[in-house]
Amino acid sequence: xxxxxxxxxxxxxxxxxxxxxxxxxxxxxxxxxxxxxxxxxxxxxxxxxxxxxxxxxxxxxxxxxxxxxxxxxxxxxxxxxxxxxxxxxxxxxxxxxxxxxxxxxxxxxxxxxxxxxxxxxxxxxxxxxxxxxxxxxxxxxxxxxxxxxxxxxxxxx
Numbered sequence: 001x002x003x004x005x006x007x008x009x010x011x012x013x014x015x016x017x018x019x020x021x022x023x024x025x026x027x028x029x030x031x032x033x034x035x036x037x038x039x040x041x042x043x044x045x046x047x048x049x050x051x052x053x054x055x056x057x058x059x060x061x062x063x064x065x066x067x068x069x070x071x072x073x074x075x076x077x078x079x080x081x082x083x084x085x086x087x088x089x090x091x092x093x094x095x096x097x098x099x100x101x102x103x104x105x106x107x108x109x110x111x112x113x114x115x116x117x118x119x120x121x122x123x124x125x126x127x128x129x130x131x132x133x134x135x136x137x138x139x140x141x142x143x144x145x146x147x148x149x150x151x152x153x154x155x156x157x
Contacts (some may be wrong), residue, residue: 003064003101007110010059010071012051020061022047024071028093033131058087060110062094062103069098072107076120084121087111092125092134108141126152 010017022044029036039047051057056077062070073091078084089111094103115123125143127134 004066005062005064005069005101005103005106007060007062007070007103007106009114010061012048012057012059017059017061018048020068021059021071021073024061024068024093024095025073025091027095028071028091031093031096033128033134034093060107060114062098062107064098064101064103067098068095069101070094070103070107072111074111079121082121084119086121087115087123089123089125104137105141108137112141 010021012018012021022039025047026039026044028034029039054075056075058074058076060072060074061068071091071093072089075088075090077086077088079086092104092107094107112123123143125138127138
């Protein structure tokens with residue numbers, strides 16, 4: 001039997017979508033590749049509050065056979081070099097229970113199709129250097145390392 005996979009743009013004001021996004025994000029936070037640990041209830045409240053205040057927030061949810069199976073938290077940004085919007089994928093995760101079913105590919109296809117339909121310049125993301133499984137997916141979906149290669153730097157304040 002073939003799995004029924006559906007991917008759609010979430011609505012942060014929809015309580016079911018909020019809860020699904022938070023549940024999928026919590027699973028991602030607990031994954032060894034995220035290395036964060038379980039999401040605290042207080043953090044979940046702050047995440048929703050913060051995202052509701054972000055007009056550039058965009059997210060995609062995946063379902064497999066009617067059950068939530070993945071999330072992509074994205075932000076719309078602007079490419080000055082192209083003078084067009086772009087999508088930055090900030091979090092991309094498929095639930096461990098649903099991996100190896102094509103959900104990652106389906107989510108990426110939906111994000112790329114959405115960007116194309118909206119006239120965006122590109123989709124970008126960051127990936128850990130040791131997350132080989134994610135890198136295989138991204139390469140399969142046509143992503144390449146930046147030319148020239150870039151570092152992702154941060155400074156906590």
